[in-house]
Amino acid sequence: MSEEQVVIIGAGPAGLMAAQQMAESGLKVHVYEQNKAAARKFLVAGNGGFNLTHSEEIESFLKKYDAEEIQNIVRSFDNSKVIEWLGDLGITTYVGSSGKIFPTKNFKPIQVLKVWLDQLQKLGVIFHYDHVFLNFNEAEVFLKNNGTEINVKYSKLILAMGGGSWKKTGSDAKWVDTLKAKNIEVKPLEAANSGYNTEAKFHVLQGQYLKNIKVSFEDNEKTGEIVFTKYGLEGSPIYYLNRFTRKHEFPLTLHIDLKPNVSDAEIVKFLEGPDKISSVLKKKLKLSTTALNLLKTLDKETYTNIEILSEIIKKFPIEVLSFRPLDEVISTAGGVAFSELNTHLELHKFPNVFCAGEMLDWEAPTGGYLLQGCFSTGFWVGKAIANSQTISNPEPQN
Structure with a gap:
């Protein structure tokens, strides 16, 4: 006592x-x-x-x-x-x-x-x-x-x-x-400050990083670096958006701007040129290997449609299913x-x-x-x- x-x-x-x-x-x-x-x-x-x-x-x-x-x-x-x-x-x-x-x-x-x-x-x-x-x-x-x-x-x-x-x-x-x-x-x-579980098709990118990108949900956005994991996504922009997504029911969709410093119009102009799409993405837009691999998860019809592809480069949709376990x-x-x-x-x-x-x-x-x-x-x-x-x-x- x-x-x-x-x-x-x-x-x-x-x-x-x-x-x-x-x-x-x-x-x-x-x-x-x-x-x-x-x-x-x-x-x-x-x-x-x-x-x-x-x-x-x-x-x-x-x-x-x-x-x-x-x-x-x-x-x-x-x-x-x-x-x-x-x-x-x-x-x-x-x-x-x-x-x-x-x-x-x-x-x-x-x-x-x-x-x-x-x-x-x-x-x-x-x-x-x-x-x-x-x-x-x-x-x-x-x-x-x-x-x-x-x-x-x-x-x-x-x-x-x-x-x-x-x-x-x-x-x-x-x-x-x-x-x-x-x-x-x-x-x-x-x-809080949690990763997200995503659809299985993104798991093939496990261990790959996207740098200098912008992640958004509704009117909220954060620039930084994210990494794909065996279950989904991690990274400071992901953690930042937790408080905003928590107010909604899963599944929901985040968007990734793969080239924040390049406008939609500039991307369209590049893609409308004579070069192959794959060459433009790599050599003119200088997308990272991870960004290129992410775009390869698109179906052929989307990938070859210049207008749709340019929109997706600026607003790539990622469906997230849930937060990671609390512990x-x-x-x-x-x-x-x-x-x-x-x-x-x-x-x-x-x-x-x-x-x-x-x-x-x-x-x-x-x-x-x-x-x-x-x-x-x-x-x-x-x-x-x-x-x-x-x-x-x-x-x-x-």
Whole structure:
């Protein structure tokens, strides 16, 4: 049995950021994590390109977030402040060609995390690993450690347990049923930053990339790079369109502009010349091998009709059938409804209990925006508690 303390459940980016803000204000903070180490998803995500935020101008940056509440929170601790915070930790950064912010090459994900954890420990933050969250009430949080159930009293409790993707990292979303049982509204967790399953005819392109193309759905579009997989499509433009396609029933159709910088009229003019269509596509339009292979999936009548072919080059239809399974997507949409929280992200039904990170009902595309959202919500909650009345936190008596 432990004495009253400030408690964080979850040692991911949101929980760690909240811990830092409170510890810097002099509060004694205890972080409980179900894994044997901190921030496993943070490290796994870093294996695919460790972009910590994005250099985009703030007003455009904020539009990447789907909810006004998260936009306001990100504005308070934005991309420029994340860079400053990293610099204070001694982590230098650079801007990649796509505008993403990376730590300089001498900083690998594990090294960035170690620097951060070392700083938190210097500030007096105490970590408790192998502690699985079970439940909470108005005064205590209930956990299991090595088969033994324990209860820990708290003055302030921050829930930062992540979304429902990549269960292997600990984001198992078991907290959903716990909160629902307390009549706290949790929006259904859905695939976000997900690939799409497509018709089988595109599977022959497995492993091939389309670069410098534009993908669109209705009035929404995104330029970038996509890859064909054994089941369908992946890539940042695909992930960006998730939030728009989610509002519709599958199957639905995306369109790919294979030559965004060439007009329909210019394409028609090229195709009307004396050269063979295959030669024009390769030598004059300079379509990539993957683009040429994609066009070969068309029937002969379509491929040889200049007007139709030119339209398809600008708007190649891809029928998508569904999202990928929840556990293998990068993040999840849905979570604790903002209507259940006050402006400090404190639960109306449980004063002194806060939520942060991917547990909240917001989404954003990849490219640094997800991590930024977690950093920002952790900062927001940590500052709110740090700026509130002083909390007495004696050392726990285990």
